[in-house]
Amino acid sequence: MPEAKSAPLLRVAHLKVAYPIRSSLLQRQISANVAVSDVTFDINPGETVGLVGESGSGKSTVARAVIGLVKPDDGVIEFEGRNITGYSRKQFKSVRREMQMVFQDPYASLNPRLTVRDLIAEGWRVHRDIVPRDRWTAEAKKLMDRVGLNPDYSDRYPHQFSGGQRQRIGIARALALRPKVIICDEPVSALDVSVQAQVLNLLDDLQEELGLAYLFISHDLSVIEHLCDRVLVLHHGHVVEQGNAREIFERPRHEYTKALLAAVPVVRPWLDQADEGRHPTGEPAA
Amino acid sequence: MTATAPAPAPAVNATMRHARRARRGVTVRIVVPLVVIGLIVVGAIVVPLVYHYDPLHADLLARLKPPGTVTSDGGTAILGTDQIGSDLFAQIMAGARVSLLVGVATLVISGVVGLALGLLAGHFGGWLDAALMRIADVQLAFPSILLAILVASVLGQGVGNIIIVLSISNWVVFARVARSQVLGLKNREYVEAARALGAGNWHLMFRTLLPGCMAPVIVVATTQFAQVILTEASLSFLGVGVPLGTPSLGSTIYNGTQYLSTAWWISTLPGIVLVILMLAFGILGDALRDKFDPRLRSA
Amino acid sequence: MTKTQPGTAPSASPTDAPLLSVQDLTVEFSTAAGVARALRNVSFDVRAGETLAVLGESGCGKSTIAQSIMALLPKPAGSIVGGKILYGGRDLAAERIPAVRELCGTEIAMIFQDPLSSLNPVFRVGAQLAEPFRRRLGMGRREAWAKSLELLKRVGIPDAETRIRDYPHQFSGGQRQRIMIAMALALKPKLLIADEPTTALDVTIQKQVLSLLADLQAETGMAMILISHDLGVVADVATRAAIMYAGRIVETGAVRDMYDHPAHPYTKGLLESIPSQTSIGGRLKPIVGSPPNLLDLPSGCAFNPRCPFATDLCREQVPALRTPTTWPAGHEAACHLSEEVLTHA
Numbered sequence: 001m002p003e004a005k006s007a008p009l010l011r012v013a014h015l016k017v018a019y020p021i022r023s024s025l026l027q028r029q030i031s032a033n034v035a036v037s038d039v040t041f042d043i044n045p046g047e048t049v050g051l052v053g054e055s056g057s058g059k060s061t062v063a064r065a066v067i068g069l070v071k072p073d074d075g076v077i078e079f080e081g082r083n084i085t086g087y088s089r090k091q092f093k094s095v096r097r098e099m100q101m102v103f104q105d106p107y108a109s110l111n112p113r114l115t116v117r118d119l120i121a122e123g124w125r126v127h128r129d130i131v132p133r134d135r136w137t138a139e140a141k142k143l144m145d146r147v148g149l150n151p152d153y154s155d156r157y158p159h160q161f162s163g164g165q166r167q168r169i170g171i172a173r174a175l176a177l178r179p180k181v182i183i184c185d186e187p188v189s190a191l192d193v194s195v196q197a198q199v200l201n202l203l204d205d206l207q208e209e210l211g212l213a214y215l216f217i218s219h220d221l222s223v224i225e226h227l228c229d230r231v232l233v234l235h236h237g238h239v240v241e242q243g244n245a246r247e248i249f250e251r252p253r254h255e256y257t258k259a260l261l262a263a264v265p266v267v268r269p270w271l272d273q274a275d276e277g278r279h280p281t282g283e284p285a286a
Numbered sequence: 287m288t289a290t291a292p293a294p295a296p297a298v299n300a301t302m303r304h305a306r307r308a309r310r311g312v313t314v315r316i317v318v319p320l321v322v323i324g325l326i327v328v329g330a331i332v333v334p335l336v337y338h339y340d341p342l343h344a345d346l347l348a349r350l351k352p353p354g355t356v357t358s359d360g361g362t363a364i365l366g367t368d369q370i371g372s373d374l375f376a377q378i379m380a381g382a383r384v385s386l387l388v389g390v391a392t393l394v395i396s397g398v399v400g401l402a403l404g405l406l407a408g409h410f411g412g413w414l415d416a417a418l419m420r421i422a423d424v425q426l427a428f429p430s431i432l433l434a435i436l437v438a439s440v441l442g443q444g445v446g447n448i449i450i451v452l453s454i455s456n457w458v459v460f461a462r463v464a465r466s467q468v469l470g471l472k473n474r475e476y477v478e479a480a481r482a483l484g485a486g487n488w489h490l491m492f493r494t495l496l497p498g499c500m501a502p503v504i505v506v507a508t509t510q511f512a513q514v515i516l517t518e519a520s521l522s523f524l525g526v527g528v529p530l531g532t533p534s535l536g537s538t539i540y541n542g543t544q545y546l547s548t549a550w551w552i553s554t555l556p557g558i559v560l561v562i563l564m565l566a567f568g569i570l571g572d573a574l575r576d577k578f579d580p581r582l583r584s585a
Numbered sequence: 586m587t588k589t590q591p592g593t594a595p596s597a598s599p600t601d602a603p604l605l606s607v608q609d610l611t612v613e614f615s616t617a618a619g620v621a622r623a624l625r626n627v628s629f630d631v632r633a634g635e636t637l638a639v640l641g642e643s644g645c646g647k648s649t650i651a652q653s654i655m656a657l658l659p660k661p662a663g664s665i666v667g668g669k670i671l672y673g674g675r676d677l678a679a680e681r682i683p684a685v686r687e688l689c690g691t692e693i694a695m696i697f698q699d700p701l702s703s704l705n706p707v708f709r710v711g712a713q714l715a716e717p718f719r720r721r722l723g724m725g726r727r728e729a730w731a732k733s734l735e736l737l738k739r740v741g742i743p744d745a746e747t748r749i750r751d752y753p754h755q756f757s758g759g760q761r762q763r764i765m766i767a768m769a770l771a772l773k774p775k776l777l778i779a780d781e782p783t784t785a786l787d788v789t790i791q792k793q794v795l796s797l798l799a800d801l802q803a804e805t806g807m808a809m810i811l812i813s814h815d816l817g818v819v820a821d822v823a824t825r826a827a828i829m830y831a832g833r834i835v836e837t838g839a840v841r842d843m844y845d846h847p848a849h850p851y852t853k854g855l856l857e858s859i860p861s862q863t864s865i866g867g868r869l870k871p872i873v874g875s876p877p878n879l880l881d882l883p884s885g886c887a888f889n890p891r892c893p894f895a896t897d898l899c900r901e902q903v904p905a906l907r908t909p910t911t912w913p914a915g916h917e918a919a920c921h922l923s924e925e926v927l928t929h930a
Contacts, residue, residue, distance in 0.1 A: 054787035055758075067482055089486070096484035108475035113497045123483045125493075162875035163643075170479075177483070192642035193814065194851075194891075197858035197871030204868065219787065226860035226869070246865075263792040265817025267859060268844055 007081055008042035009213050010066070010099070010181055015039040016074035017061050032073075035061040036237040039075070041230075043181060046207065048214040050228030050245060052221060052260070058237040059217045063183045066215065067101050068092045097127050100174035104186035106166035110158040116144065116169055117154040123176045130177065143172040147202060164195035171202065175210075183215045188223060200227065221264050225249050233257050315573035319566035326563055330383035339363070339373035341380040341533050346371050350549040366551045369541060378556045381535040382563070384528055388449055388518045389511050395453040397507055400460025401499065405491050407461065408468025419465070422458040430455035430517060434526045443529035448521060452514050463506050467499040508571030512564040519560060535560050603630035603671075604808050605654070605693075605776055610668035610678070612649050612658065621879035623649040625832045626668070631776065636802065636809040638823030638840065640816065642876055646832040647812045651778045653678070655695055656685035672776075691721060694769035698781040700761035704753040710737075710764050711749035717771045736767040740797060759790035763797065770801060777802075780812045795822055816855060820844060828852050831877050831887035834906060838916030848909050848918035848927050850892045886920070894922045894929075 016039075018032035036058035043049050053059045064070045066077060068087070077085050084095050103109035110119055120140040124131045131139050141151035147168040149161075158166055167187060174182050184203065188196040200223065206212055218224050224231060225245060232242040233254065241254040252258045334341065338361050348357050349371040355363050365375040407415040434451045441447045471477055472495070480494045519536030521527035528534045535556045542552025612624040623646045631637045641647040652658045654670055654677060670677040672693070677685050689695070697703045705713060714733035718724045724732065730749075737745040740763040742756075753761060762782060769777060779798065783791035799822065802809055813819050819826055820840055827837040828849065836849040847853040854872035864870075874891040877883060886904050889895040898921050908914055909923035920926060 054789065069478065069481060093484045093486075096482070101479070101482045103475050103479055105475055109479045111476040111480070111494060111497075122480060122485070122493075126483050126485045126489060164875055173479070173483070192876065193816070193855055194642060194858055194872035195875065197860075197869035198873075200860070201868050201871060221788075222860045226865055259789055263788040265788075265791070265795075265815060265821045267816045267820055267856070267861070268841075269820055270841055 008078075009045045009080060010043040010215070011078040012042075012062070012066060012075070013040050013078075014075040015062065015065060015072055015077065017058075017065050017070055018073050019070075034237055036065075036234070037074075039232070039234075039239055041232055041239075041242065043213045043215060045180065045213055046211045047230070048207065048216055048228045050224040050231040051215065051217040051234060052219070052224050052231060053234035054219060054260075056236070057234040059219075059234050060185055061237075062234075063101070063185050063215065063217055067099055067183055068096065093127070097123070097130070097177040098179050099181045099183065100177055100179040101183045101185065102167070102170050102174050102187045105190050106163050106170055107158075107190070109170055110166055112158055115155050115157055116140070116149070116161075119158070119169060120144070120172050120176050123173065127177060140172075140176075143175055144169075146175070146206075147172045148198075162195075163191050164198055167191060167199050168202065171199075171206070175206070179212070181213045181215065183217070185217045186219065187216075189218065189220060196223075203227070221249070221261065233260070312573055312576050315569055316577065319570035319573070322562060322566040323570070326382055326559070326566075327386060329379050330386055333379035334376065334383065337373075337376050337379070339376040341372055341376035342531065344370040344372055350545065350552075352549070353551055353555075365555050366549070368538070368552045369545055369549070374538075374551060374555060377533045377538055378535070378559055381533045381538050381556060382559060384445060384532060384534040385515050385518060385536075385560075385563070388445065388452065388528075388534075389515045391449045392452040392456060392514045393507055393511055395449065396456035396510075397460050397503070399453070400457035400462075401464045401496075401503060403457065404461035404464025405468060405495060405499070408465040408472065409487065409491050409495060415465070418461070422461055425455065425458045428455075431521065431524065431526070434521050438526045443526070445528055445532065448518060448527050451521075452517060455517075456510060456514065459506060459510060460503060463502055464499045467502055468495050471495055471498045505571050505575045508567050508574060512567040512571075515560070515563060515567075601632070604633045604673075605631045605810075606669075606671040607650070607654070608669045608671065610650070610653060610670065611666050612646075612653055612663060613666050614659075614663045616662065616880070619880045622882075623663070623832055623879065624653070627827075627829075627832075627834055628668075629827050629834065629837065631808045631810060633775065633808050634802070634806045635825070636811055636823045638811045638813060638819040638826035639829060640813060640819050640826050641829035642814055644876055644879065645829040647814075647829050648780055649832075651695060651780050651810070651812055654778065655689050655693065656682045690717065691772045692774055693776045693778065694772070694774035695778040695780065696762070696765045696769050696782050698784050700758065700765045700785075701753060703765055704761060706753055709750050709752055710756070714749075714764070714768055714771065717768070721772060732771075733767075736771060737764070739801075740764070740767045740770075741793075742767075757790075759786055759794060762786060762790075762794050766794075766797065766801070770805070773805060774807055776808045776810070778810045778812070781814070782811070783818065784814070791818070798822070816844070816859065828855075831882060832879060833887065833919060835888065835920070836916075836918040837906065842916050846916075846927055848912070848916065848923040849888075849920045850894050850922075850926050851888050852918075853926060853929075854891075894920075894926060896922070 016034070016037040018034045020029045021031050021033060022029055039062055041049060051059045051062060061070065065072045072085060075085070076083055079095055079099065084092065087095065114122070117137055117140045120143055121136040124136055137154065141154055144151045144154060149165060149168050149172070158169065161169065187203070188199050191199060203214065204227070207214065214227070216224065216227055228245045230243065231245045231248050232239050233248070233256065234240070235256045241248060241252065241257045248257060249261065252261055345357070345367070348363070348367050349369055351357070351363055351367040353364060353366040355366060357363055363373050363375070365378065368374055368377065403418055407418040430451065433455060434448070437447050437451045477490065477494055480490060485494065518527055518534065519539065522534045522536030523540040525540070527536055538556045539553045539560070542549070545552055608628050610624050610627045611622065614621045614623050627650065629637060639647045639650060649658070649663070652663070653665055656677070658664065665678045668678060672688070677688070704710070711730060711733050714736060715726070715729035718729035718732050719726070734745055734749055737749055742748055742760055742763055753764070756764065782798070783794050786794060795818065798809070811819065811822050823840055825838065826840045826843060827834045828843070828851065829835065830851050836843055836847070836852045843852055844856060847856060851872070857870040858872055860869060872891050877887055883890050883900070885900040885902055886892070886895070889899040892899065902921070904919045904921045906917045906919045907923070908917050909927055912927070
C-alpha cells in the first residue's frame, strides 16, 4: 500500500458529466443525460485503481473526463495538486503528456494509414520538446522493443499485426510521452484469452519499471481483481462501492456488487460446488 | 518462408484463379483509361506544335472538305476541314487542349476549396457547418448555365472566366463528400486517440482526417472531370463558354451542327473524341473506387 | 445445467444415434491473398438433449462450423470442399442450399452474437415473431399473434402484451437476445446453434440468458451447439466440448475432464492464462506468440511455435485426435505428447 499521507497524483472529486440532448433543428439543448455523478477517487503514484461496471455504468465517461475528452459539468479534477478542471485546450496540452490513454479496440484506435513508427512518433509531433525529430526512428524502435514488438517492423502498417501486437503498439504510443498515469479503457477485452495475459503482464512490468499509475477500466472482474489495488464499482453512473480490491471481492457489501460477482461464470464451477454437496455442472465426471 | 500448401485440389486452383483475375481486372481498368487519356493529352500538347495546319487558319476555298482531302498547298487534311476551311484535326487537338485545361484547373480549384470547406464543416460542426452547408444548398439550386451567362455578361467570355464559373458550381460536390467522410471518421477511435495525445485542430484536420478523405475524393474527382468537360462543351455549344476564336471541343461540335447533312465529320469527329475522353475518365473512376475498396485489397 | 436425463426429454429420440453428425468437414475460403482452410477434418456428434460446446479463439473456425451447417457460408468465397454433415439421414453438405435453408427454418435454429443486427429494425417484434407461424405453419394472423405473445412471455419479457408492439431498438440488449431466442424456438427445433449468444451482454444479463437457454432445453429436449470463447460460459452450460485451434479440433471430451486434466498444451495454456485467485498480484502465464495466420500455417502441428512441449516431430507431422494411452475413452487430444502434457504439473 502506498503511504496514505503523500499527495495523490490524480484526484477526482464529485465528478459529474451529463451529455446534452439537443433538438435536431436548432441545436438547442432540450435536456441532459447524466452519465456519471458524484464520482470521487484518488490515484497515488505507482498505484492501480480499477473502475468496474457494466455497459452504461459510466466507466468510460469517467476516463474521458479525466483525460479531457469530455467536459465535466461539476466536480474537480486535480493533477499533482493543480486543478485542471477549467483548463483550456492549450493549458491541457501540458497535462496530456503526463496522462495517457490505452484504448479498447486495437483495430479502431490505430490510424490505418500510418506506419508503426509514425504512430509512435505522433505524440512527439504534437509535443515538440520530448524527442528531437532526428531521433524519432531510433526512439520508436526502442519503444517497440520495450513492449515486445520486433523493431524491424517499424515500417509496417497496423493491419499487418495481430490484435495483441496492435495493443502493444497502442501501449508504446502512450509510453512515448513518458506519462505518469495511463488510463486503460478495457485494454484487453477485445483480445483473445491467450493474448490477454501477455498484455496484462506487460502492463504489470511497465508499472514496476516506470512507476506508472493506472486507472484501469474493465467489465471483467477477474482482470480487475488480478491487477488492481483499489476498486470502484459503478452502477448507473454512481459509485456503489469502493475500497481495497481484495476486500471488495471477498466481502462485497453492496447488493449490486454481490450480484455482479455471482454472475461471473466460473471456469471450474465444480470446485466450489463440491463442498456444498451439490451435483457438479455438466455430466458426472468420468 | 516455407510453402506448406498441400496437394492443390482443383477447386482451390479455380477459386485462386478467380481472385487473381478479379485483381487483374482492376489493374487493366486503371491502365487502359490512363493510356487513352495520356494519348489525348500528348496529342493536345504536341499536335498544335508539329502539325502543318494552324487550327485558326481559314481557307474558304477548301471549306467542308471530307477527311483525307489533299489541300491546295499539297498537305493532307487527315480529318477534313470545317465550314470556314480550317483543318479539323488541328482544331480537335487544340480543342482537347482547352477542354483538358479547363477540366484540370476547375478540379484543382474546386477540389482544394471544397475539401478545405468540407473539412472545416465536418471537423468543427455547429454553426459553421450549418452555414457552409446552407451555402452549398443554395449553390446546388442555382443552375450553372445561368451563372455562366451572368459571368460572361459581366466579365466577358474567356477561358479564365469559364474556369471560375465551373469551379463555383463544382466545389459543393467535394465539400459534401469530404464533410460526410469526416463525420464518419471523426468518431472513430483512432481520431479520438490522436486527440488524447493532445493533438490540436490543425493536426487533427490535416494529419488525421484529411488522409482518410482522400480515397473517395479522388474517385469523385475523376467522375467530376468528365462532368466538367461536358459542361464546358455544352456552355461553349450555347455560346457562353470559351470566346470565338478559341477552339474547344464544344464550340467545334456546335459549329458543325448546321452542316450535319452535308459535312457530318465536323460535329461527329470531335464528338467521338469527347465521348472517348469521358468514357476513359468514367472507367478510371470506377476502377479507382474498386482499388480503394478494402475488401478487394489484399491483406 | 441440463439436469434432465436425455431419455426423459419429450422429443428426444429413443435410440442412441446422434442427431447431427459432422464428419471430416473441411471448408475453404478464397480471399484476395489466397485460399484459407477455415476447417480441416472436423468431426463431432451431437445427441438429442445434449449440449456440445465449441470453444476457441477468434479465427479458429468455430463460427464456420455453424455457417456450414446452416448453409450460411458467404458465397462464392466459402465452400465445403470435403466431409459430411449428417442430419436425419441426409447429408447437408451435399444438398442444395434452398433445401438446407428449408430445414434450418424448422428443425435447426440459430441465434447470433449481435441480436440488434439480426432483427429487422422496421418491423414490430410481434410481426417478426409471428412470421414463421404464418409462413411455415400457415396460421391466421390472430392465431400467430397469440402464439408470439406466448413465446415472449415464455422467454421472460415483462409486460409482453404491450411490448409485443414495440420495435427492436426499444428493447435492451438482453431483451433482444431473449426475443431472438423466442424466434429461434418458435417452430420447436430439434437443434439450436448458439453462436456466442452472450458475448455482447453484461455478465448479469449473460447469467439470465444462459439459464433461460438451459431451462428451455430441459423443457423441449432439443440439442444445442454452443459456440463460445469463454471457458467459464462453456463450463456453465455444456457437458461436452470441442476445443478448436487453427481450423482443427485439438481436444474433445467432457468439459470437466478436459479442464481438470488438459491433454493438449493449448487447452492447458488457455486454462493457465486466465487470471484466477492464485494469480492475484503475481504474473499470469500467457501462451506465447499470436494465433497463426490461416493463409500461412506452420508445418506440422499448427500450435507448435507457441507450444512449450514442441519437439521435431511436432514440427513435421500433424497429430491426429487420439485418446492418450491409459486414459479413459471419450477424451481425445490431437497432440503427439498428450501423455507428457497430462502428467506435467
